[in-house]
Structure formats: structure tokens, C-alpha cells
Amino acid sequence: METITVKLTKNSYPIIIGKGLFQYLKNFWPLKKGDKVMIITNKTLAPIFLEKIIFFLKKVNEKIDYIILPDGEKYKNLSTINQILTTLIQKNYGRDTTLIALGGGVIGDITGFAASIYQRGINFIQIPTTLLAQVDASIGGKTGVNHDLGKNMIGSFHQPILVIIDINFLKLLSARELSSGMAEVIKYGITFDQNFFLWIEKNINKIMKINKLTMVNLIRRCCEIKAKIVNQDETEKNSRALLNFGHTFAHAIETHIGYGKCLHGEAVAIGMIIASRIAKIMNNFCESNIVRIIKLLQLTNLPIYAPKNMQSSTYIPYIMRDKKVINEKLRLILPTSIGHAKIYSDIDHSCILNAIQNSQEL
Numbered sequence: 001m002e003t004i005t006v007k008l009t010k011n012s013y014p015i016i017i018g019k020g021l022f023q024y025l026k027n028f029w030p031l032k033k034g035d036k037v038m039i040i041t042n043k044t045l046a047p048i049f050l051e052k053i054i055f056f057l058k059k060v061n062e063k064i065d066y067i068i069l070p071d072g073e074k075y076k077n078l079s080t081i082n083q084i085l086t087t088l089i090q091k092n093y094g095r096d097t098t099l100i101a102l103g104g105g106v107i108g109d110i111t112g113f114a115a116s117i118y119q120r121g122i123n124f125i126q127i128p129t130t131l132l133a134q135v136d137a138s139i140g141g142k143t144g145v146n147h148d149l150g151k152n153m154i155g156s157f158h159q160p161i162l163v164i165i166d167i168n169f170l171k172l173l174s175a176r177e178l179s180s181g182m183a184e185v186i187k188y189g190i191t192f193d194q195n196f197f198l199w200i201e202k203n204i205n206k207i208m209k210i211n212k213l214t215m216v217n218l219i220r221r222c223c224e225i226k227a228k229i230v231n232q233d234e235t236e237k238n239s240r241a242l243l244n245f246g247h248t249f250a251h252a253i254e255t256h257i258g259y260g261k262c263l264h265g266e267a268v269a270i271g272m273i274i275a276s277r278i279a280k281i282m283n284n285f286c287e288s289n290i291v292r293i294i295k296l297l298q299l300t301n302l303p304i305y306a307p308k309n310m311q312s313s314t315y316i317p318y319i320m321r322d323k324k325v326i327n328e329k330l331r332l333i334l335p336t337s338i339g340h341a342k343i344y345s346d347i348d349h350s351c352i353l354n355a356i357q358n359s360q361e362l
């Protein structure tokens, strides 16, 4: 069992990483026996994990309840939030309630947002069950839901009080979801850590087979990187924006083609390629680096081409609504070498359109 701390001016919290962690819950559980707990999960995960999690939680908490949501990115919206709030009110849950997100990034983002607004804010705990949520979504307190016009447009910063990452959850994860999580893992390598990128390249076969030791090492490094960035810039005033590499284009694709049609990590993979091509023009980011990135994404079974049926000009209204836009000026995260990235503003639209076109399959 390993612990990484997200250190914040107010309310620091631990990320516990390991295998079979729930047996040791009492060693790190932050709640008192009488505190109320409401688990939020989905229809796919409830039959597999809910009973087991409740069995372990009962040893540390007496009052455990749950809400089972439909499964999918298309339910990450305000009406699902309303459903949760209504249940909490109907059942007289107060400020002494802690919500527990048991699921992937969708459940985590929804639960965190509900926790941030219920009675002006209650505690929540993240139990991420996908690779993507274990390496990224469960950490850092970005919570929220989608709007028809844009991804994660409604949300808040609300930090969990605990994150429990148990790699045993990954056993049942589909190959496509594993790959989707790997896009965010590769993102960390490109933007922050050249050695980590090299390590992923070397270990890609073990990773794709979910070798346990390799996965613990991989998840630990991602959590270290994300925790450090969140420690420095909790609410994305500056350096946290680097975690958004590839996301301006990813969010445009996800919103335009319909939430859930393309997985978040798949869209991020395409977005990182587009951003890398823009970097080639803006800062001479080497073609050989772009080839390396594409090769690694391919080995990870991620898509490498932008959708054919989405013309480059279609991206513009979406990217101009990106949360990084300031004074109507687009800001993009571009790599300068493998392991380093910077925030760029004032990028010519023709350069962006070109990079998108060059990223479409011929």
C-alpha cells in the first residue's frame, strides 16, 4: 500500500494505491462509524462491485445507502445531478453525509459535482474503477457535467477527502477502456516526464496485459505528476492548464459527434496528435517526436485519425468555447519536446485548420 498526498492550502488528502485495499480500510478510513454514507455508482458496476464494497464499508460505517445511475457519458448532465439531489433531499440526508463515487470518471465527476452543491457542499470520497479515473479523473477536484453545447461546461472545483485506487478493479475492464485510460497516461509522459514516456514505450506490452506490478508503477507515477501540479495550481490559473494537453480538440470531437460515441481517451489521443502538429509549426516540435507519439498511441490501440465526417472548420465554434480561452483568445498546450509543454496563445486559425486536416485519414 502506498500513499501520495495532494497538498493544498486547505484540506490536503491522501491517494491510497495498492491491491486488495478494502481489507485494510480501517487503517485509512477518515469517517466515524456513525457518519452517513451514500454510494453513487451505475447499473453496470452495481451488480459486480456494490455488494462487496458495502460488505467492507459496513466494518467502518453503520449508515450506508446507495444510488444507482444509468451508465454512460450521455448521462453526465444536470438531470442526473437533479436525480441525486432529489434522492438526498427526499431521504433527509444532511451536511453530515459523505458521497462515495464508485466508478469511472463519469461517476466521479457527477458525484463530486453533486457533493459540491448539495447544501452548499458536503464531503466526497473517490473510489475510481477505470484506469482513466485512477490516473487522472479521481484526483484534483475538477467536478462537473456536460452541456449539449460543450463538455464539462458546468462544474466546480471540489476536492475529495480521500482517493482509494485498487488495481483489482482493472481485472474486468474492457480492452477499449484500458486503451482510453492510456491516452491520459501518455499525456503525462509527453507534457511532464520524458523518462516516463520512455518507460511506457518499453513496458507497453506488460501494460496492455495489465501486469500488476507494472500497473502499480504506472498509476503511482501518474498520481505523483497530477498531485504535484494540483499542489501548485489547484484552480488552473496557470500550470494546471498543461494537464489539458490535447483536450481542446478532444472536447470539440466529443461534443460534436455526441457524448459517449468516442471515448474521452480516444478523443484525447486524436487531440494530442493535432496539438503536436500545431507545435511543429509554432515551435519546431520535431516530426520524429510526432511519429513516436503516433506509434505509441497505435501500440495502445488508440485512434490516430481525426473523424472524417467532421470538417476542420466545424471545430472552431467548439474550440472558441474552451475553458482556457481568455479575452476571446484561444490558448493551447503545445509540447516543446517529449517531456515538456508550454501554454501558447494567439495561434493562427489557419495553422489549426491545417493541423486538423493533416490529422484526418486520407
Ligand SMILES: NC(=O)c1ccc[n+]([C@@H]2O[C@H](COP(=O)([O-])OP(=O)(O)OC[C@H]3O[C@@H](n4cnc5c(N)ncnc54)[C@H](O)[C@@H]3O)[C@@H](O)[C@H]2O)c1
Residues within 6 Å of the ligand: 042, 044, 045, 071, 072, 073, 076, 103, 104, 105, 106, 107, 109, 129, 130, 131, 132, 133, 136, 137, 138, 139, 140, 141, 142, 143, 152, 169, 170, 171, 172, 173, 174, 177, 180, 181, 264, 265
Ligand atoms: N475530473 C477530471 O479531472 C477528469 C479527468 C479525466 C477525465 N474526466 C472525465 O472522465 C470521464 C471518462 O471516464 P472513464 O474513462 O472512466 O469513463 P466511464 O466512467 O464512462 O467508464 C467507462 C466504462 O467502464 C465501465 N467500468 C468502470 N469501471 C469498470 C471496471 N472496473 N470493470 C469493468 N467496467 C468498468 C463503466 O461502467 C463505463 O461503462 C469523462 O467524462 C471525462 O470528461 C475527468
Ligand SMILES: O=C(O)C(=O)C[C@@H](O)[C@H](O)[C@H](O)COP(=O)(O)O
Residues within 6 Å of the ligand: 136, 140, 142, 151, 152, 184, 236, 240, 241, 243, 244, 247, 323
Ligand atoms: O485535471 C485537469 O486539470 C485536467 O485538465 C485533466 C483532464 O484530463 C480532464 O479531462 C479534465 O476534466 C478536463 O477539464 P476541462 O477543464 O478542460 O473541462
Ligand SMILES: [Zn+2]
Residues within 6 Å of the ligand: 136, 184, 247, 264, 268
Ligand atoms: Zn482528460
